[in-house]
Amino acid sequence: MKRRVLYIEPVVSEHLDSRKEYLSQFKSPETELEVTSLTEGPRHLEYYSYHALVVPKILKIIKEAEKEKFDAAIIGCFNDPGLSAAREIAKKMVVTGPAEPSMHIAVTLGQRFSIIVARTNGIPRMRENVIKYGFQDHLASFQSIGMGVLDLQMDPEETKRRIVQAAKKAIEQDGAEVIILGCTQQFGFYQELQSVLGVPVIDVALAALNYAEFLVDLRNKHGWYYNKKNLYLSPPREEIEAWNLSDLF
Numbered sequence: 157m158k159r160r161v162l163y164i165e166p167v168v169s170e171h172l173d174s175r176k177e178y179l180s181q182f183k184s185p186e187t188e189l190e191v192t193s194l195t196e197g198p199r200h201l202e203y204y205s206y207h208a209l210v211v212p213k214i215l216k217i218i219k220e221a222e223k224e225k226f227d228a229a230i231i232g233c234f235n236d237p238g239l240s241a242a243r244e245i246a247k248k249m250v251v252t253g254p255a256e257p258s259m260h261i262a263v264t265l266g267q268r269f270s271i272i273v274a275r276t277n278g279i280p281r282m283r284e285n286v287i288k289y290g291f292q293d294h295l296a297s298f299q300s301i302g303m304g305v306l307d308l309q310m311d312p313e314e315t316k317r318r319i320v321q322a323a324k325k326a327i328e329q330d331g332a333e334v335i336i337l338g339c340t341q342q343f344g345f346y347q348e349l350q351s352v353l354g355v356p357v358i359d360v361a362l363a364a365l366n367y368a369e370f371l372v373d374l375r376n377k378h379g380w381y382y383n384k385k386n387l388y389l390s391p392p393r394e395e396i397e398a399w400n401l402s403d404l405f
Contacts, residue, residue, distance in 0.1 A: 158186050159372045160226045163365070164217055165193035166210050166233050167200060175232075175361075178343055182362050184369050190226075192217065200305040201233050202278060211238035215405035218242045222249040227375075228368040230254075234338050234360050235281050243388045245405060248381065250371040254360035255282070257367030258336050259291045265356045266333025268296040270326030272319055273338045274308060276300045282338060297330035298338075299323065308341040316345050323353050336360065 163179060165172065176191040183189050194213050198206040214231055215238060221229050228250035231239055236253030243251050262269035271286075273279055279298045286295050299322035301315070308315050319342065326332040335357045337346060346359040374380040382388045396402055 157376060158188060159184070159228065159369060160188045161190070161365070161368055161372075162217075162221045162226045162229045163189065163191045163361075164214065164229060164231055165191065166214050166231055166237055167194055168197055169193040169199075175343075179361065179365055183365060187369055189365075201235060201237060202275065202305055204281070207235065207237045207281075211241065212404060214238045215241060215245060218249070218251060219245060219405055222246055227372045228252070230364045230368050232340050232361060232364065234258075234340060235278070236285060240388070243382050244390055246382075246388075247390070248375070250368055250375060250381075252364055252368050252371065254340055254364040255285050255338075256289055258358050258360045258363040259286065259289055259294075260367070261363055262334040262336055262356075262358060263291060263294045268294050268331055269334040269336050270296045270323070270330055270332035271298050271336045271338040272322050272326070272342070273298055273300045274303050274305050274341075278338070296332040297326050299326045299330075305339055305341050308339060312344070315342070316348065319345065319349060320352055323349065323357070327353065327355060334358065 172191045172193055176189060180189055194210060197210055197213060201207055218229055226249060231237060231242065231253040234254045236255045239253045271282060273282065286292055301318035301322050323335045326335060333355060335353065335355060337359055340361045343359055343361050346357040349357045384390060
């Protein structure tokens with residue numbers, strides 16, 4: 157059965173073709189993949205304020221994607237911005253981000269994981285999600301490589317060198333059994349890193365893509381979908397219309 161999946165860069169991006177080309181190498185043959193981004197706003201999400209700016213734009217894309225009959229949407233930032241809100245407003249479309257599936261996969265592959273972050277200011281936001289998703293007992297550490305998000309693909313060899321250095325510390329000193337690359341811009345490195353480090357290394361964009369495919373299959377085969385009566389209860393249509401909120405999302 158065919159699946160339509162939309163990968164959303166929740167920033168302004170000029171590299172949609174390269175992102176699609178990379179992800180397409182790992183998607184299921186039954187998956188039709190499209191990639192989009194914001195048309196205005198920040199170029200990265202390294203600050204809480206930038207997160208706040210993009211969430212309404214993400215929600216509008218989510219609603220439009222469901223109208224266009226996409227089976228799933230991926231919010232392509234490791235901080236999972238707006239994920240709960242997006243699931244709340246979706247009716248039957250699967251929505252995921254990179255962090256949640258990466259952690260689920262990590263605790264299946266090993267007991268403890270470490271997350272490699274770009275800069276230390278991203279750690280508090282990521283820690284909030286680790287706790288929210290219930291994985292705090294499996295977190296070995298965060299390790300920063302001291303690079304901005306926009307720098308991660310500028311010099312791939314330097315980025316890989318820093319990731320190896322940080323990951324070895326996580327494995328040898330912190331007891332990590334799985335390494336999570338805590339930014340979607342750390343893409344394209346995981347296979348080489350695995351061969352060097354000797355432990356599973358999770359590319360979070362690929363984790364999100366394959367998890368989205370998995371969730372679509374669960375929905376289609378078994379009717380398993382987000383609980384829409386409590387956690388992801390949708391706002392009442394009457395309120396949305398009465399308060400003129402339709403144009404917001």
